[in-house]
Amino acid sequence: MAERPEVFTNNAYLARRVAGECRFVEGSAFDVLVALRDRIHSGARLLTHPLCGNLRPYQQPFRSALLAPPSEGEPLSVCPSSLALVEEALAVYRSCQGRWALPGKIPAAVEEDYACVDAALMQDSLERHGLWRGAC
Amino acid sequence: MKLELHKVKVTGVQWGPVTELRNGVLTVNKAELLAKVSGDERLASLDADLALPGEKTRIVPVKDVVEPRCKLEGKNEVFPGFIGDVESVGMGKTLVLDGAAVVTCGKIVGFQEGIVDMSGPGAQYTPFSQTNNVVLIFTPAEGLERHDYEEAGRLAGFKAAHYLASAVKNSVKADVVETFDFPTLAQAMTAHPGLPKVAYLYMLQTQGLLHDTYVYGVDAKRIIPTLICPTEVMDGAIVSGNCVSACDKNSTYSHLNNPVIRALYERHGKDYNFVGCIITNENVTLADKKRSSSYATKLAKMLGVDGMVITEEGFGNPDTDLIMNCRKAETLGIKTVLVTDEYAGRDGASQSLADACKEADALVTGGNANEMILLPPMDKVIGFPDFANVIAGGFQGSLHEDGAILVELQAITGATSELGYSKISAYTM
Numbered sequence: 001m002a003e004r005p006e007v008f009t010n011n012a013y014l015a016r017r018v019a020g021e022c023r024f025v026e027g028s029a030f031d032v033l034v035a036l037r038d039r040i041h042s043g044a045r046l047l048t049h050p051l052c053g054n055l056r057p058y059q060q061p062f063r064s065a066l067l068a069p070p071s072e073g074e075p076l077s078v079c080p081s082s083l084a085l086v087e088e089a090l091a092v093y094r095s096c097q098g099r100w101a102l103p104g105k106i107p108a109a110v111e112e113d114y115a116c117v118d119a120a121l122m123q124d125s126l127e128r129h130g131l132w133r134g135a136c
Numbered sequence: 137m138k139l140e141l142h143k144v145k146v147t148g149v150q151w152g153p154v155t156e157l158r159n160g161v162l163t164v165n166k167a168e169l170l171a172k173v174s175g176d177e178r179l180a181s182l183d184a185d186l187a188l189p190g191e192k193t194r195i196v197p198v199k200d201v202v203e204p205r206c207k208l209e210g211k212n213e214v215f216p217g218f219i220g221d222v223e224s225v226g227m228g229k230t231l232v233l234d235g236a237a238v239v240t241c242g243k244i245v246g247f248q249e250g251i252v253d254m255s256g257p258g259a260q261y262t263p264f265s266q267t268n269n270v271v272l273i274f275t276p277a278e279g280l281e282r283h284d285y286e287e288a289g290r291l292a293g294f295k296a297a298h299y300l301a302s303a304v305k306n307s308v309k310a311d312v313v314e315t316f317d318f319p320t321l322a323q324a325m326t327a328h329p330g331l332p333k334v335a336y337l338y339m340l341q342t343q344g345l346l347h348d349t350y351v352y353g354v355d356a357k358r359i360i361p362t363l364i365c366p367t368e369v370m371d372g373a374i375v376s377g378n379c380v381s382a383c384d385k386n387s388t389y390s391h392l393n394n395p396v397i398r399a400l401y402e403r404h405g406k407d408y409n410f411v412g413c414i415i416t417n418e419n420v421t422l423a424d425k426k427r428s429s430s431y432a433t434k435l436a437k438m439l440g441v442d443g444m445v446i447t448e449e450g451f452g453n454p455d456t457d458l459i460m461n462c463r464k465a466e467t468l469g470i471k472t473v474l475v476t477d478e479y480a481g482r483d484g485a486s487q488s489l490a491d492a493c494k495e496a497d498a499l500v501t502g503g504n505a506n507e508m509i510l511l512p513p514m515d516k517v518i519g520f521p522d523f524a525n526v527i528a529g530g531f532q533g534s535l536h537e538d539g540a541i542l543v544e545l546q547a548i549t550g551a552t553s554e555l556g557y558s559k560i561s562a563y564t565m
Contacts, residue, residue, distance in 0.1 A: 051452035051490055052343055052420045054381040056479070056546075066421075081422075085456065088490050092452065092479075095486040113245035116282060120345035124357070125421050 002068070005047055005129050007122075008036055009064035010103060013115035014122060017134035028102050029063035030093045036065055037086045043070030045079035050089040052121045055114070057092065058099040061106060062118040066125055137226050138317045139367035142208060142310035146235035149186055149268040155303040162236055164270060164300065172299040173272065178288040180277045184296075185518045187239070187254050187269040192515040195252040195271055198549045199240040199286075199379045201264050201389040202293045204233035205372065206301035214301075215294045215372035217353015226318075226367035231305050234312075237267035237389060238300070240293040241519040242274045244285050244346065250382025250549035251511065251541070258511040261551040261559055264389070271518050272296055283345055290377055293388070316401060318365050321411075325440070328409040332442035335412045336400055337432055337461055338364075341378045341385065341449040342417040348377035349386075349449075351415060357424075361416040361432035366397045374415070378449070383505045383551040384477045386449050390550065390557040396447055396475065399556075412439050416461070418454040429460035436470055443471040448554045451479055451505075455491040466495035477502035477552035482544070502552040503560040506544050513539030 007018050010025045010032050023039075025032045033050060040046070047066040070076065093100065103111065126132035145160055152163035166184055174182050187193045205214045210228015213220030239252065252264045259265035272292055276285040319327060340349040342357035349356045351364070351374055364373060369391060378385045397413065404410040416432040419425060436444055444465055448458040455476075462472050474496055478488035484504050517539070534542050545551040550558055 046422060048420050049422060049425070049453040049456055054341070054343070054347060054385075054450040054452060054454075056452075085422075085491075091487065092490050095481055107246070110246035113282075117245065117345055120283075121343050121347065121420055124344060128421075 003072070005131065006039070006044065006067045006069055007064065007126070007131060008032055008039070008067060009062070011062035011064055011115050011118050013112070014064050014119040017119060017132060018126065019131050019133035028100060029057060029061060030090070030100065032063040032065070033086055033090050033093065036067065037083070037090065039067055040082045040086055041078055043076045043078065044068060046082040046085055048122070048125050050086050051092060053117060057096050058101055060114050060118065061101040061103045061111065062115055064118055064122050066129070137365045137367050138315065139226050139370060140229045141232050141314040141316070141370060142229055143232045143234040143312045143314065144308045145311045146233050146268055149188065149236060149270060151186065155300070157233070157304040157308050162233065162268065162300065169270070169296060169299060173292045173295045176288045176292065178277055178280050178284050179274045179292065181275045182292065183273045185271045185273065187271055187518060189254055189266050189268065191254045193254040193518060194514040194516070195239055195241055195269070195518045196250070197241065197243060197519060198250040198252050198382065199242055199244065199289055200293050200376050201387040201549065202238045202297040203389045203392050204236050204238065204297045204300040205392065206231050206298055206305055208305060214298060215375060217350065218291060218294050218375065219298045222352055224368065225371035225373055226365050230371055231301050233301055235268055236300065237264060237269050238293050238297045239264065239269045239271045240274070240289050241271055242285070242289045243520050244282060244289065244379060251543070251547050252549050253511055253514065256512050257509060258548055261509070261545060261548045263550055263557060263559055270296065270300065273519060286346060286377060286379065294375065316367050316370065318367055324409065324411040328405050331405070331407065331409045333411045333440055334400065334408040334443045334445070335414060335436050335439055335441040336396055337436065337444050337446040338413055338415045339446065339448050339454065339457060339461070340374065340415055340417050341454065343420050343453065346378065346380045347450070350375050350377055356415070356417050357419050359417060361414055361428055361435060363435065364413050364415050366401070366413050369394055369397060369413070381450060381546060382549045383546045384450060384502065384554050386553070386555055387550060390553060390555050393557060395556045396445055400445070408443070411441060418450065418457045420453065425457050425460055429457060429464050432461060433464040433468055433470070436465060437468045441470055443473070445473050445475065447475040451477070452490050455489045459491040459493050459496060462496045463493045472498065474499045475502070475556060476554050478504045479506055480504045482506050482508055500556070502554050502556065502558055503545065505546040505552045508542065508544055511541045511543065
């Protein structure tokens with residue numbers, strides 16, 4: 001049986017709806033992407049696109065993604081397509097550095113909407129892996 | 137499959153005692169319209185207003201735009217799965233109120249949606265400044281969940297569009313009748329010998345809440361790529377549930393009038409043999425992306441096409457689907473032309489797409505969504521103007537004290553349409 005996927009997010013709204021452990025990143029969406037990249041360098045591979053949602057870095061303060069952990073007992077290998085995707089996502093963020101929407105820095109009601117949409121876009125993927133426990 | 141579009145030109149819209157169309161002016165009985173679209177307890181309030189070309193009017197935030205259509209002859213009704221039954225459409229005769237539109241306006245979330253200015257510099261960027269608009273403004277019942285609010289607003293737009301066409305269908309005569317026929321595959325394969333076979337790969341936004349598209353009422357994220365007859369699209373088989381990124385979301389109006397399909401028809405039999413339209417989705421998981429891109433391009437290969445036009449909806453995540461589709465088609469020996477838009481920064485100097493490949497060497501752009509525009513104050517605002525500060529392409533301080541809004545083109549509905557249903561174009565110097 002495949003190992004349990006890892007959920008990376010800076011969205012507390014989503015983290016509360018994940019069944020079991022969640023890799024919660026205290027910080028910006030960019031920090032989530034950096035954490036994803038670190039994990040990919042450790043042999044994990046992306047299961048979801050790191051830029052899901054049609055929301056720019058200066059709109060959406062949250063990022064979430066699912067990763068497949070490295071296979072136990074296998075030699076370390078870095079997934080080139082996962083690495084390329086996360087590097088491309090980082091490049092999108094760098095292209096508008098200084099304008100990023102940050103958690104806690106936008107109106108609360110709007111932030112809640114962004115959090116809800118981020119969670120909703122992850123819901124289907126989490127359900128497929130039995131990792132979703134609460135309605136959005 | 138043969139479809140006749142019976143187009144009646146609409147040059148104005150007004151309120152009046154009876155819904156009718158005379159001398160190009162659509163008169164609408166407001167109470168009857170609201171009665172037809174109300175009754176959904178998910179909506180706490182529902183109102184309607186009018187916005188005409190040239191008026192100093194701003195509509196914000198726009199959710200969808202729908203062209204009034206109904207069937208005159210043929211089985212079923214338009215917008216199958218919502219207004220009509222789920223039986224196939226795309227045959228018979230369909231009435232089109234050409235020049236009219238239903239615009240839905242509601243604050244589903246505290247961001248996104250779009251702006252339509254009926255005059256001024258912003259009007260130059262949206263095709264819906266040129267339509268005579270019946271605007272529906274709705275607010276949700278207390279505690280309504282966002283998915284339900286989106287669905288209720290979406291359905292209200294379809295009902296209104298269908299009502300307007302249906303109310304006048306027995307008393308109007310078409311100004312223009314356009315006929316679109318699509319052959320069987322057996323006929324298409326042997327037609328126009330010597331001309332290259334061409335298909336259209338039609339990408340649909342399907343990431344989730346506020347990012348959805350429906351085909352015959354089915355959430356398109358649940359489909360695998362399949363063939364659709366272009367005439368089915370003209371009868372509303374594909375509708376928008378996407379209210380994110382106003383500039384490049386494909387409104388239901390844009391689907392109904394998809395200019396790529398029309399262009400493929402126009403040169404069919406002259407420069408190429410247009411043999412099929414394939415719809416595919418843009419999902420979140422990488423496994424779905426692989427499956428859909430492989431399946432869609434496999435269908436194209438089974439059709440034996442030499443070339444394919446691929447249109448994207450959205451940006452970022454869908455850029456990956458676009459590039460996968462391109463690379464896989466080219467690997468199968470199918471030449472591709474991509475239609476997208478760009479997020480190249482306010483100075484246009486940044487990389488335009490989040491993904492790329494060397495095979496993507498023929499590309500049409502809908503424009504740079506990051507370009508800035510100052511929208512002057514308007515005499516009248518329909519909707520919820522305070523949300524300009526948190527609208528896509530806006531930022532804190534976007535809304536000036538005098539009512540002007542400084543935004544990126546991203547905020548303007550349809551400004552950089554990736555179907556090409558927009559007002560931006562180019563010419564050779």
